[in-house]
Amino acid sequence: MTEQSSNISVFKRRESEARSYCRGFDTVFTSATGSELTDHKGRTYIDFLAGCSSLNYGHNDPDMKEALVSHMMEDGLAHALDMHTDAKAAFLEAFETKILKPRGMDHKVMFTGPTGANAVEAAMKLARKATGRTNIIAFTNGFHGVTLGALAATGNGYHRGGAGTTVNGVTRMPYDGYMGPDFDTTEFLEKMLKDRSSGMDAPAAILLETVQGEGGLNAARADWVKRVAELAKEHGALLIVDDIQAGCGRTGKFFSFEVMGIKPDIVTMAKSVSGFGLPMALVLVRPEYDVFGPAEHNGTFRGNTHAFVTAKVSIDKFWSDDSFEKELSAKEMLIHDALADLAALVPGAKINGRGLMQGVDVGSGELAGEICARAFQKGLVIETSGNEDQVVKILAPLTTPEATLRKGLDILLDAAREVLDTTKMAAE
Missing domain, CATH: 3.40.640.10 (Type I PLP-dependent aspartate aminotransferase-like (Major domain))
Structure with a gap:
């Protein structure tokens, strides 16, 4: 990759202010496989956004x-x-x-x-x-x-x-x-x-x-x-x-x-x-x-x-038989259990959604945004949704291997703990 193409300033200089997702992910992505994205520095991120559900079967299915x-x-x-x-x-x-x-x-x-x-x-x-x-x-x-x-x-x-x-x-x-x-x-x-x-x-x-x-x-x-x-x-x-x-x-x-x-x-x-x-x-x-x-x-x-x-x-x-659906059912429960742990960290938080389209309403768009930003720093691409962007939203590719899914969920939980600990310390 050339130095010019990795220079993020070209986007700020030339791309319209209507750009959105890229504002939360301050890097230049260069390749992707399965459930992972790689940037120009060679760092790999787990993808829990999946093109806003446009990549249900992952990146570059062989x-x-x-x-x-x-x-x-x-x-x-x-x-x-x-x-x-x-x-x-x-x-x-x-x-x-x-x-x-x-x-x-x-x-x-x-x-x-x-x-x-x-x-x-x-x-x-x-x-x-x-x-x-x-x-x-x-x-x-x-x-x-x-x-x-x-x-x-x-x-x-x-x-x-x-x-x-x-x-x-x-x-x-x-x-x-x-x-x-x-x-x-x-x-x-x-x-x-x-x-x-x-x-x-x-x-x-x-x-x-x-x-x-x-x-x-x-x-x-x-x-x-x-x-x-x-x-x-x-x-x-x-x-x-x-x-x-x-x-x-x-x-x-x-x-x-x-x-x-x-x-x-x-x-x-x-x-x-x-x-x-x-x-x-x-x-x-x-x-x-x-x-x-x-x-x-x-x-x-x-x-x-x-x-x-x-x-x-x-x-x-x-979709030739029901084997894929059975895999999705197991992953749905895995995600739900992990989100229950996240929700337990935030008073009044609740789990929304179903299937592999779940998230946690943490009650504040600011808090949800901070959790997603910290998760990105730790190697996870994830976004928010909701009328006030208060829901931390998981849209991982449906084909995400269980080990990768667990790793991404662990990153998310760690990020939430760190943000909440920082918030608590600031309040004290």
Whole structure:
């Protein structure tokens, strides 16, 4: 690596102030394998961020890499708009036979622009066209992207403020647990939908995450999600599940809603759907709601041919049987036990999330940030989430070896102890 490329000042001098993740990790990364990142100084870090769940199968999976390199060396198409290609056919056949059919899903696959936000935009537009209605119901602390349509459904005030204009067309309802553990927010939703004087326009769709990734790892109960699905059907609205961060095994199953006994009308996917960290997004839609005309929602990069190649390998490798799911179940318990130790250090702290999408709400964004910063100093890449960034959030690659996972969790616990000890000494 050249001295110039390792000079971090070029980023501060030339890159936009909109940069974000890099602000917490003051080094230049140069390579990555599995669950580890290496910087220009040769120091290795355990990765508990995984591209914000875009690298569920780790960095540079050897089988996906081999397939991709082979495709490129044989002059396989790199870009094809949405034309038919052998790579797309292979992906669709694998996705149909190993993901959709075993789960009783008849959904069509719509390829959108390669970001999660674009998939959400398409889903909202599709629901509005299919129903002839305009209102979308979304939930407190939901995060669905920052392009204008998706931003209207995003709850975070900081991101909404970046629009520079009003964002509308969405009615906000309280998510499960938002009003406290003893308040069933579906009863409030039902009342609003049934009361013709509530002021709520008939919805085209109800949009939700089963686990709110950026909102603080708030995990909805299965009964709550089922009731929301029932209310959507009763009132002629489509149910859209945003599985962009919670899907592709992150909560223990390929889809986050599998254990909830529902079949959404529309599902949005991105992040790890390519398997390799390549840009790719899609919308799954029940056939009766597949109502867009040709190119009515389009984009130059709808369907990434290289991503088709790696996505097929990821499906064949990890989702041909239930062995991978069993590994995830064991890792879920390992993470939960370690986070229980962390939570015990902080009065009032609690564990949020499920699957390999868990974290600890330490009650303060400042404290959570200090813990993550100290962990980085000790060799762990980890970030926060939540409405006040108060949740220390684990998004380790699903393929992280148990020994590496334990090592990373030990680093996190040590970092938390050091920060809390320093805080205690300062207070005294």
